[in-house]
Amino acid sequence: MTGKPSQGLSIGDLSARTGLAVSAIRFYETHGIVAPLRNAGGHRRYARSDLRRLSFVMAAQALGFSLREIAVHLADLPAHKALSKADWARISATFRTKIDARITGLTQLRDKLDGCIGCGCLSLTQCHLYNPDDQAAAQGAGPRYLQTQQG
Amino acid sequence: MTGKPSQGLSIGDLSARTGLAVSAIRFYETHGIVAPLRNAGGHRRYARSDLRRLSFVMAAQALGFSLREIAVHLADLPAHKALSKADWARISATFRTKIDARITGLTQLRDKLDGCIGCGCLSLTQCHLYNPDDQAAAQGAGPRYLQTQQG
DNA sequence: TCTTGATCTCAAGTTAACTTGAGAAATTAT
């Protein structure tokens, strides 16, 4: 800890409390997720609410959301000003919806996978697993340039 | 379609039937996911069972599993020989387990997120969301060099 | 005051999962 609560938290403080690497926190700044002020010497000074922002980012990422998506949601909030409980509740609710959707998608795909074990289908054209509907259900990994809209 | 069923499927056939790009199928080969034979001219010739392999890969990816994980599971199977129904059932069952785990993780995180809305916690040290237990629950995105073991 | 230690900036490297491009053979269609 810096010991000087007068000027807010240092990047090292944030790192220590969130477990994020200092470099990651700086990286997030370039992506508009946090926007710290600077002290006289040019060092970043964070508000306590930034802890909450970062915690939200970490949670959302663990749930499989991309930084871009997350940034969009955080953009809805006051930039520097502290997050109110209402703000937090609002974005949390939005995410709850997304999480629910994702769980639903996974459940459906699981069930269809079960179905496919029995059906022994080789023809993908009629395989449950490759209905376009399901594709949207869970977007997983990597640079899939086609069809990777944001759902 | 090639029209000559004598020699198996061409890479273009696979592409047409799975929707995967030709380049992606070649890429998968370098990662040990498919291992086609070659005809006289050096062109790849796939078995029908490779359609099933690729379909499995696509499904698993949609569920958020990495190619590496998928490759490990497929390595359990006979390389060139056709997948038996039993083989398919076995890996599907394994994946079912993983899917279940993922759903469980998402559900727990959702509930904890709900809890956090109410608690208004700013101290991450005691926030439900950042219990190490939960971290393992869902590994989402990106090169997280630390702590990204394989679960 | 001086010496570590923390930060700063900026460029470049890394992993995953592919795509794009170039130049050259093999296949297929006419």
Added chain:
DNA sequence: ATAATTTCTCAAGTTAACTTGAGATCAAGA
């Protein structure tokens, strides 16, 4: 037999999400 496709190989580019390294400056304790 030709032209038009398809494939082949291999190198290099792309996106996301960060990390690593270099050289310089700021801050804090002995």
